Amino acid sequence: MFSKDSARQADACRFCWMCRHICPVAGATGSEAWTPRARGLMISMIERGTEFDKDIAEAMYHCTLCDACANDCVTGYKPSEYTREARMRAVVEDLAPAAVIKMIDTISECGNIFGLSAMGKLFEKAGKLPEKAEVLLFIGQTAEAMRADTGVHAISILKKAGIDFTVLADEPASGAYLGELMGYTGDVQAVAAHTAKMIADTGAKTLxxxxxxxAAMFKEQYGAWGLLSGIEIVTATAFIAALIADGKLKVKKAGIAGSLQEPVKLTRALDEIAPFKAIADACGIELTELFLNGKMSRCIGTVPFDMYAPEVAAQMVRVRCEDAVRLGSDLIITASPDDFYIMSKYATDGVKIADIYEILDGLC
Structure with missing residues (x-):
């Protein structure tokens, strides 16, 4: 049985078609089985006696948990909640796809979903940092393992601004990817508690x-679990935009044109839109807004989703590139290591992908 709230929401969603047009997975694939309504219908059927099997479990993982559906819902329902709960059941009942179990095992064994770390390379490029500081920069698994250059540029920017900061040499996972794969179980909460202790032990006042x-994991789930109390949590985009506004970073104008791929975890989960645009404006980037932007920004996948369904993630990126081409834009700029990593893999010919941190670092 599902929780009362999940069952209630799923029961309502099974009758409604209003968000299917906004779902990035359904839009990219044309599959009705991968819409929020379909997942609601499946859960409603389980509540009425249908067996929860591997086919239903698979459908629950063809979702990025981007909350485009919730943002568009006039009744305030949030399909990601019952989808996440279904994933928890799928893992517990040994119904989750093998690829999902492999990712969970890799994170548990290695502390990183990619099974490797480039923190040594990152520190080699970034130079010596203090062991303790007022500010702690949390790099994250993707920038740690696959996009170390993004982490290096972020470190360089903070150094140029004269910020007293450090980075954890043995940075643990936040639990965000685990929570996406298996719900917010006790195991995920244990990971969060361990990470929170490591962060607190640095003595940092700002994360x-x-x-x-x-950032969404720290602000939402850690807060709900009573973790990191007394530590200010701020996104890198908001922190750096404030440095620019305060005159601590002097930025030259790039003289380029492009479009922003606004991270959905910023725009929808954290309701943050202005800082990314403020950084782009400071860099002198002439912006062309993509179709579906701000709180309606189109998701291009997550790292776990890309590892589970790469062909779907690739199609989602192609759709986003087509959005840019239709508007005459050939440059898409990201503010998320995940988006930069995924879009760089699948971008179509004629569309370039750039990282806002690399652009900014080269201009200040």
Missing amino acids: VVLNPAD
Whole structure:
């Protein structure tokens, strides 16, 4: 049985078609089985006696938990909640796809979903940092393992602004990816408690978070669990935009044109839109707004989703590139290591993907 709230929401969603047009997975694939309504219908059927099997479990993982559906819902329902609960059941009942179990095991064994770390390379490029500081920069798994250059640029920017900060040499996972794969179980809460202790032990008063997925995890779930109390949690985009506004970073104009791929964890989960645009404006970037922007920003996948369904993630990126081409834009700029990593893999010919931190670092 599902929780009363999940069952109630799923029961309502099974009758409604109003968000299917906004779902990035359904839009990219044309699959009715991968819409929020379909997942609601499946859960409603389980509540009425249908067996929860591997086919239903698979459908629950063809979702990025981006909350485009919730943002569009006039009744305030949030399909990601019952989808996440279904994933928890799928893992507990040994119904989750093998690829999902492999990711969970890799994070548990290695502390990183990619099974590797480039923190040594990052520190080699970034130079020596103090062991303790007022500000702690949290790099995140993707920038740690696959996009170390993004972490290096973020570190360089904070150094240029004269910020007293440090980075954890043995940075643990926030639990964001685990929570996406298996729900907010006791195991995920244990990971969060361990990470919170490591952060608190640095003595930092401000936690600057590079990856929006981690920022949402820290602000939402850690707060709900009573973790990191007394530590200010701020996204890297908001922190750096404030440095620019305060005159601590002097930025030259790039003289380029492009479009922003606004991270959905910033715009929808954290209701943060202005800082990314403020940084782009400071860099002198002439912006062309993409179709579906701000709180309606189109999701291009998450790292776990890309590892589970790469062909779908690739199609979602192609759709976003088509959005840019239709508007005459050939440059898409990201503010998330995850978005930069995924879009760089699948971008179509004629569309370039750039990282706002690299652009800014080169201009200040």
